[in-house]
Amino acid sequence: MNKKFANVHTQLPGPKAKKLIDRRHDVVPQGVSYGIPTFVDSAKGALLQDVDGNRFIDFAGAIGTINVGHSHDTVSAALHDQIDRYIHTGFNVMMYDPYIEFAEKLAALAPGYSKKKVMFLNSGAEAVENAVKIARKYTNRQAIVSFSGGFHGRTLMAMSLTGKVRPYKYEYGPFAPEIYRAPFPYAYRRPESMSNEEYTNHMLKQVEDFFITEVDPSLVAAFIMEPVQGESGFIIPDKAFVQGVYELCKKHGILFIADEIQTGFGRTGKYFAMEHYGVEPDLITISKSMAAGLPISGVIGREEIMDQARPGELGGTYCGSPLGCRAGLAVLEVMEKENLNKQAELIGQRVMNKFKEMYDQFNEIGDFRGLGAMCALEFVKDRKSKTPDKALTDQILKEAHQRGLIALKAGVFDNVIRLLMPLVITIEQLDEGLNILEEAIESVLVGEKTK
CATH class of the missing domain: 3.40.640.10 (Type I PLP-dependent aspartate aminotransferase-like (Major domain))
Structure with a gap:
């Protein structure tokens, strides 16, 4: 995929982030967790750039805190x-x-x-x-x-x-x-x-x-x-x-x-x-x-x-x-x-349409659901048993991060990827982020099947 917004130059974490992570572990208790192993340098709208120059599309929104986008x-x-x-x-x-x-x-x-x-x-x-x-x-x-x-x-x-x-x-x-x-x-x-x-x-x-x-x-x-x-x-x-x-x-x-x-x-x-x-x-x-x-x-x-x-x-x-x-x-x-309530509806419709395509493509997606722009994918071992697959979810998120997409895990069984992108995200950014997520799922599943 030709990416316009996301651009990870190095394997995460990059050299500057590695030094900051060492300092972080030296002074911040492990009980304070983190999702992606890097540090932000700047943020605008639905895009983030880290200290090593890597660019990310933000589908996490600071856990749903940035509905109007970063630094509006x-x-x-x-x-x-x-x-x-x-x-x-x-x-x-x-x-x-x-x-x-x-x-x-x-x-x-x-x-x-x-x-x-x-x-x-x-x-x-x-x-x-x-x-x-x-x-x-x-x-x-x-x-x-x-x-x-x-x-x-x-x-x-x-x-x-x-x-x-x-x-x-x-x-x-x-x-x-x-x-x-x-x-x-x-x-x-x-x-x-x-x-x-x-x-x-x-x-x-x-x-x-x-x-x-x-x-x-x-x-x-x-x-x-x-x-x-x-x-x-x-x-x-x-x-x-x-x-x-x-x-x-x-x-x-x-x-x-x-x-x-x-x-x-x-x-x-x-x-x-x-x-x-x-x-x-x-x-x-x-x-x-x-x-x-x-x-x-x-x-x-x-x-x-x-x-x-x-x-x-x-x-x-x-x-x-x-x-x-x-x-x-x-x-x-x-x-x-900016009529963000309406924008949330439009985002949700587009996400759910893409989720339906993914559901038809990947049997490991047990369910997809959403209300407005609050959308999620639930991953399972198989659709018959509905056994939660936490490990697969973790792998997909890690792969998505490496490809320049920030998303979050959730779920009673830690087997759900939830999307909380800023509501000011552009259609181009949204589609690129969804495509990255799809590629991450495919990459992980292909890798699993070839082991």
């Missing part, structure tokens, strides 16, 4: 302007208007018609922690229910809610108390004897039975759900399941928290992925692409819920920094001007 001119200009005025005062010391303006815009965009209020924090995990605090305060209940396979962060409460042991929870207990985990539908792995509708009804019945076997609903403050499970491999629940859980919550006075940290800000073709399901969450956690890489997160919620906490019970030193708020406002401006 509108975001950069807003940050330069803010830095020249002031960097930080602490919103709980002397307030600043970017916080208010950003909160107003997000409250207006959030799903549903009830009046919303917004608070800002620093990270996705911190947003989850505070959503739990708010839910417990409002309901005067303690129990929180998450779902199998869900990912909500690495801090104590967020880690306790997360539904995958390795690498997030192993040997890090004891966990936060009063956390319960309900089953989550995984349509690809449903019993073959069940139709999709039968499976959805079966999973809803399991959630209802959960109130009998695990925790009484009168003790539950909130359910927390990702509209699409991110770390578990882009598992997309049926609309009827989401609505069914939502109705169960309403029936029992339980709050419904939507974890939109990876799904928000245009990734699925909507500002919030919950819009696909026709429900209005009581609380929404947000982060990642809300500020184009600046560390900021938030909780959006119904006014009466958010106002239950008394002054001083929520917040923190850096929460809702001026830089993060200005970047967030710039992101919303870019999303509107």
